[in-house]
Amino acid sequence: MTWKSTSTGPLPRVRPEPGAASANRSLPSGPWTLQPAPKAEPTTMEIPVLSGATAALRRQKVAGLMEQMRHDLRGGHHLEAEALLRERLKASRVELAEERILALAESLRDVDRARAERERREAEEAAEAAEAAPAS
Template sequence: MTWKSKSSGPVRRLWATDAPREPQFATKSLKQGPWALQPKPKREPTTQEIPVLDGALGARERDKLAGLMDQMRFDLGRGHHLEADALLRERLKASRMSLSDGEIDDLIESLRDVDRARRLREEREEREAAEEAEAAASAGPAPAA
């Protein structure tokens, strides 16, 4: 901001205004005057120092489990390399949740439709079993001793 003087022309103001500073002067600072009395601007955090969602740390066990299952369903639907069993146990341990084996088995079965790694493993096992049965049938009956 400037004001006009009849003798010297436009003069730059030395006190703070509510108007935003011009970008070319944003990095310059005055060593004296009213600017020196201003508090230093707070730094922007370079890392995440607070939870992403407000209340994430105070969630109930039921809400944590629902969020974990949504996350698992998404990851497994995208083709995660782990099966639901290993992934669920890993994430339960990371979130410090303890469930009984029966509850874990029920949750794994509920993820069966999106568990790509499990489906591929079961298809491979069926194919290998069919090949073994075919090989046994083509070898003929075993000789009696």
């Protein structure tokens, strides 16, 4: 029995060689081997998690980024708010004016642990420098 093909004519049915099927059962044989493999369903990494996630307005994207950053900074992210904000804006392709970026970073000051640690260190170094400086 043969399959009919519109482009190349009849194709012979694939049959295993005598003895080959019993020697190695892991190799598929038969006409189903010519059929394409079924396509896998997309995973959650390939499709948007929420409907409308790609259609958000710039204001909504910035609000979502700020909420996400507030959570990350509260958990002790290693970057300061301004650096993290610039990184996230670039990744999400959102352009904002420099003044707006600085204002948003300043609004995260209460949860910015990296910035608080840097300012504490700078204050300690300034106090040590003031003590070490000779009094005139």
